[in-house]
Amino acid sequence: MPSYKAPVEDVLFLLNDVFQMQRHSNLPGFADASPDVVEAVLGEAAKLCEEVLQPLNRVGDLEGCIRHEDGRVTTPKGFKDAVHAFAEGGWIGLAADPEFGGQGLPYTLAAVVNEFSSSANMALAMYPGLTMGAIAALHTHGSPEQKALYLPKMIAGEWTGTMNLTEPHCGTDLGLIKTKAVPQPDGSYKISGTKIFISAGEHDITSNIIHLVLARIEGAPEGVKGISLFVVPKVMVSADGALGERNGVSCGSIEHKMGIHGNATCVMNYDGATGWLVGQENRGLNAMFVMMNEARLGVAIQGLAQSEVAYQNAVAYAKDRIQGRALTGPKAADKAADPIIVHPDVRRNLLQIRAFNEAARALVLYTALKSDVAHRGGDDKERQQADDWLGLMTPVLKGVLTDVGFDNAVRAQQMFGGHGYIAEWGMEQFVRDARIAMIYEGANGIQALDLVGRKLPKDGGRAVMGFFNEVGAYLKEKGEDPALAPYCKPLGGALQHLQQATMWFMNNAMAKPDNAGAGSVDYMHLFGLVAMGYMWVRIVEAAAAKKAAGEGDAAVLDAKLVTARFFMERMLPETAAHLARISAGADSIMALPAEAF
Amino acid sequence: MPSYKAPVEDVLFLLNDVFQMQRHSNLPGFADASPDVVEAVLGEAAKLCEEVLQPLNRVGDLEGCIRHEDGRVTTPKGFKDAVHAFAEGGWIGLAADPEFGGQGLPYTLAAVVNEFSSSANMALAMYPGLTMGAIAALHTHGSPEQKALYLPKMIAGEWTGTMNLTEPHCGTDLGLIKTKAVPQPDGSYKISGTKIFISAGEHDITSNIIHLVLARIEGAPEGVKGISLFVVPKVMVSADGALGERNGVSCGSIEHKMGIHGNATCVMNYDGATGWLVGQENRGLNAMFVMMNEARLGVAIQGLAQSEVAYQNAVAYAKDRIQGRALTGPKAADKAADPIIVHPDVRRNLLQIRAFNEAARALVLYTALKSDVAHRGGDDKERQQADDWLGLMTPVLKGVLTDVGFDNAVRAQQMFGGHGYIAEWGMEQFVRDARIAMIYEGANGIQALDLVGRKLPKDGGRAVMGFFNEVGAYLKEKGEDPALAPYCKPLGGALQHLQQATMWFMNNAMAKPDNAGAGSVDYMHLFGLVAMGYMWVRIVEAAAAKKAAGEGDAAVLDAKLVTARFFMERMLPETAAHLARISAGADSIMALPAEAF
Structure with a gap:
């Protein structure tokens, strides 16, 4: 059975020594993030991830999610309690606006917790992870009423969030979206259509699910310029926050897929579901991009996270497994063979993973700090430079960290020989889980086009x-x-x-x-x-x-x-x-x- | 659902135009392999693979193999009939010695059929594939009596074969083998020990299974110089070939693994099973290497095979799926979007797979022809040169074709976006199945060491x-x-x-x-x-x-x-x-x- 130890020391070295995070103590939330607070916070996160999330990783893979005939979806044993433990620790709102119950700490720390939780249990971490993205989108583009209604519950982890973009005939090319929104006299919309590949679209973890849905308002222009964003709760919410009737949205089926079995990938049917416009009409892609950009960084971190946990387990195996002798003569003469870490090719593979992990982690944290500066910084020029870095590096991080993260999971699996192919060792799950990160939130080929076609020529x-x-x-x-x-x-x-x-x-x-x-x-x-x-x-x-x-x-x-x-x-x-x-x-x-x- | 069309035309171009196979018509079996015979033979093989083997590929993945409490193993629905159809077509004995019922055609043709069948259904093709390897080992090192007893039934596909090397504590380092062989007065041996990762170790396809087993004769020297090869039938065989009692060998469990679910990967328990020495005492590795070298080429071909079938399906999808517009303006203006094959990055990926597939196929066939020359050629020098090429290229083919074949399966899967991650599209199965080829028959790091440490300095x-x-x-x-x-x-x-x-x-x-x-x-x-x-x-x-x-x-x-x-x-x-x-x-x-x- 694989294990995991969160790389707290390495993160502290990066934040304190390499990037001197304290330089930013003038930014909102950074003053509260003194080195000792950071160390304590990350220590707590590590504990939760190592002791609660990680032991459920294999359970989640084996059990998967089950959709019942009435459309309910059951998550694997233990997932519900673990997500609630995560929420109760305040981790969902770590960097969120204190006005709505968040702790207002730097986003950089949330990125670290994202790495730890994704290493420990990627499928599970997606439930709070997607919620954080939905919180960011609502916080930026929602009306004051929408924020007041949804954000406190989402930040507290009482409700989760999703993003609904893809339809059967379109994923990359969102201009082809067919889901319709029909305006109602009360200002709401009736949403109808089918969305596919909706992660955490239905589950038994929380009492409500807040769907952010791209749809086309009747009569809107064709293509991407006619798409709007809507908030569609699974269960209707009255103005005082109480739950009412079920809304007209349901899970039609769940996908049988290569990995992340613990997270339900749903076909969502919208049958005249009631939704409310988020942001401006026909500017839905713009609003959704807040969530997508945050999600892309989150997915990049998943690539790193799988690479890290795979590395840790490969190292443990390489130190333990004895087979053959060092080319330069026996190193463990008292044993029947040397541990395989004596072999140059084994070390080469381990170092290749590690040299990536440590640099990728640095790049994530440096970019997360830029994100904090871009969103919280005072100086216009500094903010612009930080935003430039963030925009440029988002597709690079998403594409490179997930491509290489997957390769590294494969590489770590290879160190196990035949045992790497056997489910009970857990290495093949890392490979299967890591694989999705190259695909979702914009397949990596799309990230590369975003970099070359949009980010390079911009400004x-x-x-x-x-x-x-x-x-x-x-x-x-x-x-x-x-x-x-x-x-x-x-x-x-x-x-x-x-x-x-x-x-x-x-x-x-x-x-x-x-x-x-x-x-x-x-x-x-x-x-x-x-x-x-x-x-x-x-x-x-x-x-x-x-x-x-x-x-x-x-x-x-x-x-x-x-x-x-x-x-x-x-x-x-x-x-x-x-x-x-x-x-x-x-x-x-x-x-x-x-x-x- | 994925499909497959055997690349018969490409093979004929390589054999006839590039390598002019007819130059070798002086070799045994080659005179019978005139261009029209080859075309007819490959056409038949293609038909069987496309129509019988391929439709069972997904069934095999979904059903997997089941071990019952009494140790019996049931293979997926349809596998038994398909393997028998393969055997009845004479494909197991295509290149085998006519003295024992083989057709004596060039091994080169068997390599082609191996590619077709592995593309169509890798897990299924392993049953006859391993049998062919066992046939080769027995043919080279078996006694006349052993050959007469086992080869005709194996060539006819009435019995299958296996290779038993790995034990729980050793795979790469066979010097650590603990399985014991105790000499009996009648010249047989009692074999005791545990072997793991035994592909096709137990199944319901044939009435007998002929295990080739590495074990240490009591008192033999330590390390690889004390290992001998034994033939151990699952069911005892009398001198006239009739089946008798069950031998003391049984399947203790089967592995839950990442892929090739249709092929049972068994823990085999030898409890005083009766076996007979194959070849010389303590020279077992040498004898097993005949099977291993043939198997390594076979595994290399599996890498190519998965890359080929993944390519074919990615091309079909890229021509069919419409999404976005060509960078140079619409190509299918009558449709809502262009097929994704207009995009340079999609084509780059497809060409990268194809440029590998066609060169890898050429390298396999050229090397197979060298193998035929090495084993059937008349001229000493020509034979030596061919054998040099074969020895040098075996680790290169095994390592490179399986590493790149896996990468290409991943690459082809990526062309499908989210659909590539969903089981019913079949692409993720190619990835999971292809993954094992980098590991078994000597992990690829071992192939590289064989190349650099043994094959380079040799002679x-x-x-x-x-x-x-x-x-x-x-x-x-x-x-x-x-x-x-x-x-x-x-x-x-x-x-x-x-x-x-x-x-x-x-x-x-x-x-x-x-x-x-x-x-x-x-x-x-x-x-x-x-x-x-x-x-x-x-x-x-x-x-x-x-x-x-x-x-x-x-x-x-x-x-x-x-x-x-x-x-x-x-x-x-x-x-x-x-x-x-x-x-x-x-x-x-x-x-x-x-x-x-």
């Missing part, structure tokens, strides 16, 4: 220039430092590859957009490598400084330096191959007629 | 020099041909990378073997890319010649040229990254103490 390329300037300035300032130079040099080369690729798009994709599409996924991964390389040099800087000052655990800091070197030597060289593929353009890709495939 | 590097000479001579001869130069040039660069990597090992791994272990998997994939690049230039040569002669389907031949270009531009550049990683050596990998992981 005349301001965001990407800001990224180049930040990394470039860092390299200029620190590149001569002998302790940092061995790390800065390869990063400088990788940054050049990214700049060349960006330039190539500017020169070749304006007139021929297929060149952008053909290179988009390579560009996204190239971007991810450079961003993670940047995180590694910042980690090295902090680790070296701490070591020089005689602070911290020397073994832990040394491991950072070695892992950073591994990243530079063995992972960063991939940037050249990405650049070569991008520069190859679209010709060979577009040459064949569709029939020739 | 003073004769095999790898032979490979370099063959590809180098080809490039020298054809590299100036204007039709081939654009393909030969990148291959020449990639070959140099491989040669540099080989040289790097010679210079750096003798004194420090960890350098070999640290670079072994990169080297294996680098080797695979060069070998597939070599296949592509040979395919291009044949396609260009055919086109120039006005023969064949021009659209098919054009697609070969475009796909080859895609391979050279977008897949071969990876060789540089592999070389960079290999040259980085083992330092950062070995630096950390085990506790630091």
